[in-house]
Amino acid sequence: MAWLFLFIGGLFEVGFTISLKYSENFSKLWPSISFFICISLSFFFLNKAINNGLPIGTSYAVWTGIGAAGTAIAGMIFFKEPAALWRIFFIATLIASIVGLKFVSGGE
Secondary structure (H helix, E strand, C coil), rough: CCHHHHHHHHHHHHHHHHHHHHCCCCCCHHHHHHHHHHHHHHHHHHHHHHHHHCHHHHHHHHHHHHHHHHHHHHHHCCCCCCCHHHHHHHHHHHHHHHHHHHHHHCCC
């Protein structure tokens, strides 16, 4: 269950970064509200993962990795950021590292 909490927290991290972009320096109400909801839920689920047996170092690395990879992919989809071969390669490497941490870490 801890890994599920961590994955959900990582998705909410992607949500808060996208909301941050749409909030335009917190000048737009609904994206700003979305940011604060997503960031709160992201940290809530990170905390749940840690308190359910995952090591804090692994949890933080995976959580930020999901957020980084997810935000980079979302940037390519929603904000027309470049999808160059090397960029995609390194995002895939990051995702492979996250999967590798899952297999070599303790916890559930």
